[in-house]
Amino acid sequence: MAVYTDISEGDLKAFLEQYDAGELTSYKGIAEGVENSNFLLHTSKSPLILTLYEKRVDKNDLPFFLGLMHHLSERGLNCPLPLPRKDGALLGELSGRPAALISFLEGMWLRKPEAQHCGEVGAALARMHIAGEGFELTRPNALSLEGWHVLWAKSEARADEVEEGLETEIGAELDFLATHWPKDLASGVIHADLFPDNVFFLGDTLSGLIDFYFACNDLLVYDLSICLNSWCFEKDGAYNITKGKAMIEGYQSVRPLSAAEIEALPILCRGSALRFFLTRLYDWLTTPAGALVVKKDPLEYLKKLRFHRAVTNASEYGLIA
Template sequence: MAVYTDISEDELVAFLGEYPVGTLLSYKGIAEGTENSNFLLHTSDSAFILTLYERRVETSDLPFFLGLMEHLSQKGISCPLPVKRNDGELIGQIAGRPAALITFLEGMWMRNPTVQHCRQVGEALAQMHIAAEDFPLQRQNALSPEGWGRLWDGCRNRADEVMPGLAKEAGKDFDEIVGQWPSDLPSGVIHADLFPDNVFFLNGKLSGVIDFYFACNDLLAYDIATCLNAWCFEKDASYNLTKGAALLAGYQSVRPLQDAELEALPLLCRGSAIRFMLTRLYDWLTIPDGPLIKKRDPLEYLRRMRFHRQIRSASEYGVGLA
């Protein structure tokens, strides 16, 4: 939950004076997102999300993130549309922080996604990959193998505090994964964080995708690997083959995967699992505890790493089953 920076009505009215959005009726800090401060605004025209970008976001990345949302929206992808200021800019400033106003998307994220949700997520992911093909800006993935290496260096000495043996087990995996990491697969703009809380549904239909603040250029199939990790494991850490098959079939109904992508899928899944294990581990070891802090368990992703380690081919994820 996240409101790191509070804002006053005076500041907000002044900020909104630069936008063609009617008059302010209310604003509430919302408990979503972990990196930025987010407010839900009602104006006489509509509802909006105001995001204040906090320290962990590089200001120089904002044109990529906001431009991508605009680009995807223009291509018919249902995602928030950044509202242009009267001077044409997408980025304003409030309370000393860069900030953007984006349209509010109705819809709910699924705490308990079903097979049908997984299929639609696969379709939407492929649609985004295609829609972003001609997006002109580029952004390196800060959480590619090189970035994992920095995280791992920062916490491998303390990993065993979380679970005895973790340093050795994850270290071996890390070396294997990074050593074999592919570079010759189709690449493009990926969402890179398409977890259930970033996908909205209304009446069972996918109604929107949000939170493009990890989006970057990377291997397209790596985005699928992240979705398999995020959507297709049950709370007991077991892989739900039916959900995986549906997600993959949904994706391939829009953009069929090349053989090389399918062959690489187990390794990409391992890489995605270690990426989330590492960011969670890093937060676990460095963020102080508190009663309202819900730190996510890195071991959830260690269990995924173990699962993927024993996979021999993409068919074990359900390719071709649905």
């Protein structure tokens, strides 16, 4: 359940007066999501999402996230548009938290995506990469090599509680990635968390992307590796090459990959599997029992990491040269 901060109707109405958003008719907390508190508001004008930014979001990053959504929607990408206040600011404050109003996007996320959906996601990701060009702010990826070491230092001593031998295995993986991580590939603004729950569909048609709160500047093809990890494995842990092929083809139909990007795909998939393993492991070890948030399983990403370690060539992901 992701409503960490309660709001009172009086405070909400006062907050809304700073916007040209119409009269409040109803509001309710949204249970999904783990990072921030989200509310769905109905007003005399249009439905809106109110987000209160919680502890894991650095307030200094908010101009990047909100500015990026604005930049991307201006370039035709379907993503939430932050509503400016009457004074022009995109960010306000409510119940002691930084807060923003963003446009409501129609659609539902897919619980059981199929290959055709993966193809659409690949194409939408590439469109986002192109639409991100020219965005004037930058944000380094806090969850890349350096950030992984920081996270690992906080979990390492207890990792073997989750599975025997993890301390050694992950230590070696981090060393390997530090030595072999590619540097000279095309970079730009990436979403960095484009999981199925952040992509909306209306029927079988992709209707929009949400949740840009991990967005940053990094290698573009690293973003594709995140999507291969989060969309193209089945519940039993098997990689679905039909989905992978559709996703890569969808991506390349908009933005063809270079030979160097293709060659780097296996190691980037290892890195992105490790990234989600590490954040999930940290949460697994630190979230108190009884907290209202559903903890995500780190071992799901450990399995994926082991799969990628055995991949020698991007064709094993479905890429046809």
